[in-house]
Structures are given as C-alpha cells and as structure tokens.
Amino acid sequence: MSELAVDRDVDRSKMKVSDEVAIQISQMNKWYGTFHVLRDINLTVYRGERIVICGPSGSGKSTLIRCINRLEEHQAGQIIVDGTELTSDLKNIDKIRSEVGMCFQHFNLFPHLTILENCTLAPIWVRKTPKKEAEEVAMHYLQKVKIPEQANKYPGQLSGGQQQRVAIARSLCMKPRIMLFDEPTSALDPEMIKEVLDTMIELAEEGMTMLCVTHEMGFAQAVANRVIFMDQGQIVEQNEPREFFNNPQSDRTKLFLSQILGH
Amino acid sequence: MSDIHAQTAYVRTAMLPQAAPPVRETGAVKWVRENLFSSWLNIILTLASIWFVWTVVSHLFPWFYNSIWRAKSLTECRAIRDATLGPDASAACFAVITDRWKQLLFGFYPSSEYWRPTLSLVLLVVGILPMLFTTLPRKLLWGTLALPFVLFFLLWGGSIWTTVMVAAGFVLGFAAIKILTPIGGAILAAIGAVLIPILFWIYAAGPLAESLHSILPIGLEFVQSKDFGGFMVSTVIGVAGIALSLPLGIVLALGRKSDLFIVNKLSTAFIEIIRGVPLIVWLFTASLLLNYFLPPGTNFDLLLRVIIMVTLFSAAYIAEVVRGGLAALPKGQYEGADSLGLSYWQSMQLIVLPQALKISIPGIVNSFIGLFKDTTLVVFIGILDPIGLTNSIRASTDWNGIYWELYVFIGLMFFIFCFSMGRYSLYLEKKLQREHR
C-alpha cells in the first residue's frame, strides 16, 4: 500500500538473528465454536527476528498473534514463549504477558490515567518497581517515542499517532523481550502512520524481536527479515522479503500482492 | 468575461465597527418570545401553566404563611388561629414540630444521651469528606476506615471492648487474606477471610470482651436498638446500607460477569431472587422468619437484621447498575490490561472498576436515593422511623388529628438528604468528565 511511508535508510547493523528460539508454535489449532480459525500453525521465531504477517481480512492474523500472549486460547498444539509453555496455568500466562509487549489497532490506552500513569502502571504493579524509578523509565521511553512533553496529559488529549506511540512506550516500560503489533497503523492518518512506523523501525534497529501484523509493505521490505502470508487460517507462504515480493510462489500470494500493491 | 470580473472582484475600503444586536434579539424579550410565546399552542400552554401554578400556590401559601409555631397541642393551635385569623383561615400548625422534634429525630433514645447520635452525625459528615472530595489528603482515609467502629460504639454504647472485638474480627479477616493468598491462592484466602472472623466472633469475642472489661471497664450506657427511632434510625439504616451495599454490589456484578461457572450462577441467582421480591417481603422475612432458622435463644438484633436485608436488597440493584458500566467498557480496556500482565484483581481495581463505576455513578446514586427512602418501610415491622413516630405522636391526646404538618416536615427532611445526594453525583460526574478529557 504505502511504500512511501518508510523514506529513510534503515540501520541493519544491530538487527541480528540469533539461533536462540523466542517463540515456538507447533501444530497449533484454534476454533471459534465450530469455526476452524487457525489450522496446523507451525512457526519458530528466533530472537532478533522481525516478522511481518500479512493476508486478507479474516485470515486469522490477529487471532494468531493474540494466541501468543493468550488473549485467545488455543485448543490443540503447543505454544512455547521464552521457554514457558502456554497452558491454562495463570502464573505462566501472567509471566508471559509481562515479557511480551503488545500494541493494538485501537491503542487501548487507559483513558482515566495520564500518559505517565499509563506507562508506570504495569511496572509498579506487576514488576513491583518503586514509583520513582518507574517514572524515570517511563520518561526515558516517552523521550524515545518523542512525546515526553505530553506525560501529564490524558490519552483523550493526544492525536492518534501520539496515542499509538504512547502505547508502544507503555509496552516498552515492561522491558519486553518480544513485541507483538496488531495492525498498529491501520486506524491512523497517513502523516501519523509515518511517525509510528519510525518508532517501530527504531525498535527493530535495536534488535527487538518483533511480530507485526501490518499491510505496510514498505515497512516489511525495509525492516522484516521474514514475511508470512496467511489465508484461511493457514500459513500459506513465508520467505525473506525480497523473494516474497518479487517472486511469490503460491497463486493466493500473487493474487493478494497484486491487490494490495495495486499492480 | 470582463463584466463578470468587474462584478466579482471586490475590495473593502472601510472596516465595519462592532454593532449591538437588535433589541428583539437579545435579553429577556427574546427569551420570553422564544420560550413562552413562540406559537399559538405555546401561548395557550404558557397561560394554562401560569393558571395552574397560581392555583396551587394561592392555596398553599396562606397555609404556610399563617403557620403557628408555638403551641402545646392541636387544640391550642386552633384557639390561636381562631383568635388571630378567624375560624375559616387556613394555617399550618408546625407547633407539633417544635414540640416533638427531639422525638422525630431520636425516637426513644434516652434524652441524656442525645449527644451521642449528634456527635455521630458530625463525625460521619467529617469522616466521609476525604472519601467524597479527593483533594483532601489521602492519609485521612484511615480515619474514615475507623469510622464505622467509632459510630457503632457511640450509638449503641456498652463496653468499648465489644467494639474492639468487632473490629478485631475484621483485622483478622484482612490478615487472613494477606497470609493465605501466597500460601493457598485467592480462593483459600477468601474462605479464610470469611470463616476466621465469624468463628472468632461466635466463640472468642464474647469471653475476651468480658475479661478485658473486667480488667479495664470503659464504656458508655448501653442503648437497645428498640429505643432507636426517628430520623436517626432512618440514617443508621440508610448509611449502613449504602456503605455496605456498594462493595457487595460490585462483587456481585463481577461475579455475574465471571467465567467461573459456580460463581456466575450463584451471583445471578442471588441478584434475580433478591430483585424479584418486594423489599417489604424481605423485611417481614427479617423480622419474623429468621427467628425460625436461628438457634433458639439467640437474640439477633432486629435493627441489624433489617440493615442486612436492606443491604442485600440494594446490593442486587447496584450490581445490575455496575454490570451495565462493566458492559459499556470497550473490550480493548480488558485486553490492554491483560496484555501488560496485570492479574485479574489488579486489572479490575486499576483499570476496569474506576471506569465502570464512573459510568455507573448516576445509577448508583439513584439506587442509594431509593434505598434511603425505602427505609421508611421499616415502619411495618415495628421500627419507629419518622413515619412510625407520627402514629405515636398522634396517639397522645395533645396532637390527636394532626397529619399534614408532620408529613410535610418528614418529606422535606428526606428531600434535603436525597437532593444533596443527587447534587453530589452531578458534581462527581462533572469533575470526572473534566479530569479525563
């Protein structure tokens, strides 16, 4: 879609993929009632990978990444995050959730708390960080996403792009080892898309392990080391970005790419 | 072409000064014309309303205006009226209020001890201020926490050790949560927090209080619940009901939204059963039926039973109001909290409830107002609330036959209470609106 959204050189020097496994998904299946939404998903994510997931609407992209921090429950197969298997054990779930950051399409900031409070809430209550230290960390990340001056405002007073950057900062304050993004830019105007993508690129440049559901193909080309195409609840094709875009194998992928890139 | 240009091109040479709008468009004239006389139908309605208001006021005004405040009985009132205004004049006899106001306020509470309920009211008002207005220092909330026990001691009196033991039960319950949660999880802690205090109160509290009292006898004259009456009893039931039903209602609402099957069904059944039966039936249950279920010989205070019933009743309504607030909250808020690793109780306490309660404020206050007025129903089970006292005031030969003045007074008192609650709720809504947008 908007290949123009990424207009700067991306520093790939620190983007190193190690052979340590960050997420291991094997034979994972999920149903909504009788609707088989995810079918036999196998996916291994190594530390430092930047994976972009794309696919037509309703193909199960959101469901897949929401399974990784158990916002959705899977019914068969295995998901292991950072060595911890996701089961109905609440302790494991809370542990994994505090290690895995997530950004949503609609930001999901807490409107009754200030930006700073949004960012310090989880460190203080989940990590038991002293308030002062949590605030310092929060200000550090707000600086990073370039909105420290908004710290004492409420989310409702910020633009969409600013809110999404706060949401990213809020996740980062938990010092996550993995970040999940579910269409972080699709509720935003074009100028704001750029500022959010810039933030995400910076994150990638620092070596964060990232899984992004996005239709920003410019971002995928610039940052991703792997692009995954999903359709009808299955992983149809995956490849490194250049091959994926220039030489797609499956017909479904070709069709999807021709629609989304407007060729 | 050039013609069009000549017409469209335009340059202003002199700027216009600010002018006042035409008289017909401003102030009272405009308002009256637009709001009262804008059409024929409107004119007719306006005139009819004026006539109606005039009729009501012209009948009521003399009654209030001529009211008699100093007399010892209704006959004396009538005599004064006949002497000063003539026998046909309409005049209220508010002397009954001046004569019996103490009884209307305190019922049969011993008059030497009137200072206790009065002090309680003052403490109550001062004590809840830190809760109502968040600008006050948060440390004051500890005082608010101690308030129920102080009030309990002041109102009923007896040995201070009884109150201390009641409070100790709560401390034990709290300690049970703190100690048992890390060991056995939330469910064990909840069971412990309920069972330990109850066992303590039944088996240990009585003897402990007695022995402590024999060592250090401090206390106030004991006043039985049956001597409580008037507005005091309405306030005691109302305030206790409000204070207890809010937390209970919130818990029930969460229970009804819970994924845990048993918790969900129990909360739902409780809410539906309590809501589906009139309060008066529950009050009769409290006053008559409970005696059959309790072991013979136990003397379970009637007022306490009524407070429990009123609390349960109001909690069911509040639960539904809060559930509405919970449902109105976008799913993203729950997910945002979950994705940060907050536990269920943390996300409820920090994210969900603050927002859901904010949405529910009007409904909650509405329930409170309903509860407060419903306390007048206790007259049917023999508690002498203000309505009950009107009967006993009329039973004396002095005031036999007086109705309106008493009811007007009682109505006014209730109105003041309820109206201020409504105003506070508006204040709170506005304040929260300002804060978060």
Ligand SMILES: Nc1ncnc2c1ncn2[C@@H]1O[C@H](COP(=O)(O)OP(=O)(O)OP(=O)(O)O)[C@@H](O)[C@H]1O
């Ligand atoms: N809670 C639910 N209950 C039942 N069906 C659901 C639920 N959530 C999603 N679905 C269905 O599951 C399928 C996959 O949904 P999902 O949100 O994962 O798609 P997606 O790939 O993220 O699509 P989009 O690009 O539109 O966000 C869709 O067909 C959707 O209708």
Ligand SMILES: [Mg+2]
């Ligand atoms: Mg989606």
